[in-house]
Amino acid sequence: MGIGGGLWNILCSFYEHASSVVKWMGNTSDEFIIEQGVRQGGILSADLYKVYINQLLDRLYYCGFGAKIGDIICNAPTCADDLSTLGDSTQELQMLCSIANDYSKMERYELQPKKSVVLPHLKKRSKTTDTPVIFLGDQQMPVVDKTTHVGVVRTPDNSPTTAIQENLQKARRTLYSLMSAGLHGENGLDPETCIHLFRTYVIPILTYGLEIYLPSPNDIRPLEMFLKKVLKQILSIPVTTADPASFILSGLVPVEAIIHLRALSLFGNIALLDDSSIEKKISI
Structure with a gap:
């Protein structure tokens, strides 16, 4: 799960001189150096973000809560900034969401409230879904009947x-x-x-x-x-x-x-x- 600090240093030293411009209503700004965040559409942006977010994925993995297949923990399938936490109970999901929220506060970035939702899983035997109450900080996350993860639409019954x-x-x-x-x-x-x-x-x-x-x-x-x-x-x-x-x-x-x-x-x-x-x- 971990990514060594050496790779982080190499990537940062290669990327620290990256520059960009802003285009607005047909006008182009002067070139400026990027000193915070990653460039939209940059070649190294995805890799840099993976290195940056890897500490959160480590925390979610080693906490031991959430979904498992056998004894394999798979509680946070993630692609870049598209993270989904999986759990068998409301308590586990709340723990995972609290870890993600605490990490965002520590690293000083804000989570997207409109994209942070709860998708209940349909129970095959009872054909019903529980309605969990999960909080992200002090705000309750809305419960939805469909959502998109890594570009794939998910529903409670996981139907295609x-x-x-x-x-x-x-x-x-x-x-x-x-x-x-x-x-x-x-x-x-x-x-x-x-x-x-x-x-x-x-x-x-x-x-x-x-x-x-x-x-x-x-x-x-x-x-x-x-x-x-x-x-x-x-x-x-x-x-x-x-x-x-x-x-x-x-x-x-x-x-x-x-x-x-x-x-x-x-x-x-x-x-x-x-x-x-x-x-x-x-x-x-």
Whole structure:
């Protein structure tokens, strides 16, 4: 879990001279040196933040409270500043939230109150959820029926339906934004270029995070319909054309195959991790 101080010193010495500018309403400020925080979109920003936040993750891990799989503690899945605490009881969750809040006070940063929410877990046997009362400092955290963690929509029953609907809406918006560049069948860019743009920008959004759920064919039917419809429009072929023909002409594969490929890739990445990593221990 720990990251050595040597790495912190190397990264800071490399990054201390980073500079930036501010753009506002078409105007650009003079260049200035960044002396606090990390640069938005900077190459090293994510790594620097991971080093900075690692002490909090260590505290959450070694406190011993929260969710466990067997004897493996996995109480705080985190990606950069997107942290989620997991617990089997209100008392455990309150302890984890208090640790995170105390750390923020010690390091002098503020937690985002609108994004700090409680998502109860649906009990499979009783089909009901408890409504825990959790405080972040002196403010009670709101209880919600869905929230987003690392870009994946979570619900009390952990169903992929909501995540699929969100992905479909985002993919449509992305597709519409590319139409002005010529991504629209007839009188647009050539099919090969359109397929490349669609594969690069739309499909990753359409299938984002679904390798975690592994949804059933019925769940992903709306995604399949969207993919087939768009492919036929890009290729300028009739909607009555057999689906295999559109996949052969475009070189793409169905949504279900894309999700399975991503799941195999995820498993392969976990298998290559060090034996001491939590992900590797859970997979074993």
